[in-house]
Amino acid sequence: MIYNWQQKDWCAFHYDSSAVEELLFAIAEETGHISGLIAGLTDKIKTETIIQIMVSEALNTSSIEGEYLSRQDVMSSIKNNLGLNEQIENIKDKNAAGAGELMVAVRESFFEPLTEEMLFSWHRMLLGNSTKIKVGSWRKHRSPMQIVSGSIGKEKVHFEAPPSNQVPKEMDRFINWFNATAPGMENEIRKAPIRSGIAHLYFESIHPFEDGNGRMGRAIAEKALSQTIGRPVLLSLSQEIEKNKKSYYSTIEKAQKNNEITDWLEYFVKLIYAAQLEAKKLIGFTLQKTMLIDHYKEQLNERQMKVILKMLESPDGFKGGMSAKKYISINKTSKATATRDLQQLTEMGLLILTGGGRSTHYFIKQ
Numbered sequence: 001m002i003y004n005w006q007q008k009d010w011c012a013f014h015y016d017s018s019a020v021e022e023l024l025f026a027i028a029e030e031t032g033h034i035s036g037l038i039a040g041l042t043d044k045i046k047t048e049t050i051i052q053i054m055v056s057e058a059l060n061t062s063s064i065e066g067e068y069l070s071r072q073d074v075m076s077s078i079k080n081n082l083g084l085n086e087q088i089e090n091i092k093d094k095n096a097a098g099a100g101e102l103m104v105a106v107r108e109s110f111f112e113p114l115t116e117e118m119l120f121s122w123h124r125m126l127l128g129n130s131t132k133i134k135v136g137s138w139r140k141h142r143s144p145m146q147i148v149s150g151s152i153g154k155e156k157v158h159f160e161a162p163p164s165n166q167v168p169k170e171m172d173r174f175i176n177w178f179n180a181t182a183p184g185m186e187n188e189i190r191k192a193p194i195r196s197g198i199a200h201l202y203f204e205s206i207h208p209f210e211d212g213n214g215r216m217g218r219a220i221a222e223k224a225l226s227q228t229i230g231r232p233v234l235l236s237l238s239q240e241i242e243k244n245k246k247s248y249y250s251t252i253e254k255a256q257k258n259n260e261i262t263d264w265l266e267y268f269v270k271l272i273y274a275a276q277l278e279a280k281k282l283i284g285f286t287l288q289k290t291m292l293i294d295h296y297k298e299q300l301n302e303r304q305m306k307v308i309l310k311m312l313e314s315p316d317g318f319k320g321g322m323s324a325k326k327y328i329s330i331n332k333t334s335k336a337t338a339t340r341d342l343q344q345l346t347e348m349g350l351l352i353l354t355g356g357g358r359s360t361h362y363f364i365k366q
Contacts, residue, residue, distance in 0.1 A: 004205055004256050005162050011173065013198055015262040017191075020269045024191055027269070030276040034234060037283050047084070049286045053236055053279060054078050054107065057222075058099040060238035061215045064245060069096040071313070077101055094129045101125045106219045110226035110233075114178045116171065119208075122219060126212050133210040138167045145207050147253075158253045161207035170206045177202070178220075182227050192228035197268035198261070199224040205256050225272070235275035285315035292364075296350055303331045304341050308350065311364055321354065321361035 004010055038046060058074045073093040077100025079085045091097040102125045109118065124136040139145060145161040162170055180187040181195055189195035200221040207213045218238055225233040241248045247267070255264035289312045293305075300308065307330055311318040327338040342362055345351040351362040 002257075003160060004259050005170070007259060009259045011177070011202070011259075013202070013259050013261050015194075015260065015265050017194070019262050019266055020194070023266075023269045023273055024193060027193055027273050027276060030273065030280065031229060034276065034280055034283070035231075037280065038234065041283070041287070045286055045290050048290065049283050050107075050232075050234065051075065051078055051082075051084075052282055052286060053234055054100075054103040056239050056282075057218075057236040058096075058103050060236060060242040061218050062095070062099055064238060064242050064248075065214055067095065069093060069099055073097065074100045078103055081105075098125045098128055102215075102219065106222055107226075107232045110223055110231075113182070114175050114220070114223065116175060119171075119175075119216065122216060123209055123212060126215055130211070138171060138208050139164050139210045141210070147207075158249070159205075159256050161205065167206065167208045171208050174202055174206060178224070183230070190228070192225050193269045193272045194265060195228050196221045196224040196272065197265045200268065201252065201255055201261060201264055204252060235272070235279040237271060237275050239278060240271050240275045282315050292350075296348065299348060300345075301341070303327075303333060303337070304345055306331060307341075308345075308364075318363075321363045322351070323361050 038049070041049070055071060055075050055078060058078070059069055059071060062069050070093045073091045073096035076085070076089040076091050077097045080088050080091075081101050081104035091100075102122055105122060105125060112118070120136040127133065127135050134140065141164055145164070146157050147159040148155045148157055150156045177187075178199060179185065181189040183190075189198070200217050203217045203220050204213060209216060218241075221237060222233055251264060251267045255261050292312070293308070296308070297305065307322060307327055310330060311322055322342070324335060324338045324342060327333070327342060328335060331338070333341075342351065346353050346362065349365060352365045354361050354363065
């Protein structure tokens with residue numbers, strides 16, 4: 001098999017931009033809508049929205065790789081790194097701490113040129129606790145860097161990256177390309193989704209680290225989007241990828257077999273548009289959540305507020321709804337207290353009740 005990096009036109013990616021013109025227009029419109037929505041939010045709601053999107057990206061970019069992080073630890077890490085906690089919170093899950101730190105670093109340095117040291121620093125944040133791989137440097141092992149699936153003896157090689165001894169040269173060229181295509185530079189790519197899509201594919205095709213390439217590549221895609229838009233992007237690409245990982249892997253595998261990348265860009269631009277729609281949904285949810293809490297905060301006791309906040313952690317809702325058993329577990333209280341508290345929340349109109357008996361569940365009233 002001959003891969004993209006083995007071909008004469010490697011790095012000279014070509015594509016038919018007309019195939020994504022309508023989507024690019026739709027993305028530009030949504031970018032304007034979201035900017036308008038954000039401008040109209042209070043600082044409190046704006047900050048809450050940004051945190052929720054960064055948490056979603058951190059959780060999903062790790063989940064794609066089969067690593068499941070503590071949502072609370074990721075959120076604490078992000079707040080620590082943004083300076084939003086009055087006291088630095090101790091985080092037990094060091095991987096979650098690193099993922100949160102990376103989200104903030106990518107966001108706060110979005111307009112800075114990409115450098116080798118920046119990538120090494122991000123890699124140390126992400127995998128600094130690992131003792132099994134070389135962290136914060138390009139891979140150096142002699143064995144092929146392959147993307148493989150299947151059981152032992154029945155492996156299928158989906159892609160093989162350039163040998164390790166070629167990585168420093170390839171990454172120098174990638175970094176130079178990334179900076180030369182930034183806003184105002186000699187080879188500027190003005191369409192943010194196209195630059196982001198090429199950057200992600202280009203980086204993943206080099207696969208320069210021993211581990212963490214997928215997560216690093218998605219951070220680079222976000223940086224490319226943010227630079228070209230001119231502000232830190234407000235969306236989670238990883239959330240959309242996680243919804244259909246099979247499609248992501250099959251599309252990038254096909255794209256890595258030649259340097260005509262129209263199909264890849266169609267996929268990636270659609271991904272960005274879907275992520276924008278989710279971001280807009282999250283903004284609306286956060287606004288609704290804040291108004292709901294402000295309206296009821298004087299009527300709720302500490303236990304009830306704790307549960308309502310738990311139920312409002314995600315716009316996708318609290319899985320399965322609230323039950324007396326869950327309420328007891330969250331608040332470490334008695335069944336009688338849980339039942340009374342939930343009944344009060346229902347009478348207030350904050351929760352709606354479904355089912356009966358052991359199947360009784362409560363949901364936030366929309």
